Amino acid sequence: MSVLVLFIAGLPLLALLAAVVVVVVTVTRRPLPAPSEAADAARRHALGVNIAAWLVLTVFPLFVAPIAIPLFRATGGAGLYAGVVTGLWPATAGLLFLAVHAIGERTWPRPTGAVRRAHLSPRDAQRGPRWLRRLTWTWAGLLLVTLIAAGATSSNGRAVSVAYATNAVQTAGPYPGWFYGVPLLVAAALVLVATEGVLRLISRRPAVVDADPAYDAASRRLSAHRALRGTQLVLALTGAGVLGVMGVVLSNVDRGALGGALGGLAALVGLTGLVAAVAPAQPAVQAAWPATAPVPTELAAGA
Numbered sequence: 001m002s003v004l005v006l007f008i009a010g011l012p013l014l015a016l017l018a019a020v021v022v023v024v025v026t027v028t029r030r031p032l033p034a035p036s037e038a039a040d041a042a043r044r045h046a047l048g049v050n051i052a053a054w055l056v057l058t059v060f061p062l063f064v065a066p067i068a069i070p071l072f073r074a075t076g077g078a079g080l081y082a083g084v085v086t087g088l089w090p091a092t093a094g095l096l097f098l099a100v101h102a103i104g105e106r107t108w109p110r111p112t113g114a115v116r117r118a119h120l121s122p123r124d125a126q127r128g129p130r131w132l133r134r135l136t137w138t139w140a141g142l143l144l145v146t147l148i149a150a151g152a153t154s155s156n157g158r159a160v161s162v163a164y165a166t167n168a169v170q171t172a173g174p175y176p177g178w179f180y181g182v183p184l185l186v187a188a189a190l191v192l193v194a195t196e197g198v199l200r201l202i203s204r205r206p207a208v209v210d211a212d213p214a215y216d217a218a219s220r221r222l223s224a225h226r227a228l229r230g231t232q233l234v235l236a237l238t239g240a241g242v243l244g245v246m247g248v249v250l251s252n253v254d255r256g257a258l259g260g261a262l263g264g265l266a267a268l269v270g271l272t273g274l275v276a277a278v279a280p281a282q283p284a285v286q287a288a289w290p291a292t293a294p295v296p297t298e299l300a301a302g303a
């Protein structure tokens with residue numbers, strides 16, 4: 001079985017596992033009561049958007065795989081565009097994931113009544129956890145460095161060649177050189193731009209009426225967390241796929257140590273992205289409620 005078949009069979013399983021965990025936890029979790037009817041309606045809307053986005057992210061590879069796998073088998077995994085199509089599926093699924101979030105923000109429940117209000121707060125604090133944003137850009141940077149290194153070491157943009165002392169030259173592919181790297185970089189850039197667009201929509205959406213401003217800000221942070229967890233996952237899967245393919249190809253040209261190291265890094269990136277994707281987000285209500293203050297001893301004694 002070719003490397004490409006293993007790639008398209010393995011990485012979607014990670015996305016499927018993440019989606020199952022997120023949807024199950026989201027559906028089974030019993031949050032605290034919302035502070036108002038408007039807040040409860042907004043929470044139900046955001047919950048539906050989150051579930052729909054993960055379903056899209058999961059269903060898309062299931063439609064692609066039955067078409068792609070026979071194609072790769074028929075071409076021996078060596079078709080010029082087979083690797084491009086394979087490498088682009090995480091980013092394509094990620095763009096669909098973000099599109100669902102964007103639609104959800106554009107259809108956010110509008111405030112009713114004659115009075116409108118808006119809470120003035122730093123928008124950067126409403127763009128999701130800082131660690132998740134940093135992780136997203138870390139995966140993007142790792143993908144950039146990996147593809148530049150692969151492009152610089154490829155022989156013709158699609159394969160890698162190694163010359164031996166006996167003047168023999170061994171060539172193996174498909175190798176993620178510039179032929180594959182340029183489309184992947186463009187797709188990753190589109191994912192990052194789409195993510196920033198969704199985060200901007202989250203920060204500019206109508207405020208939740210009849211709710212404390214702290215709840216509204218926490219609700220935005222929760223929505224941003226949900227969007228970022230999908231973005232970082234597709235970037236991590238893309239990077240893991242590139243590293244994994246590089247590792248296997250380099251092992252085929254007697255660079256087993258380097259290939260094994262790249263394979264281990266690919267596994268680490270994929271698993272870390274999976275863990276970050278299923279990391280629980282702080283519910284908006286619990287983030288807004290202040291901690292219960294301790295009861296003074298004198299009052300407790302007199303109660």
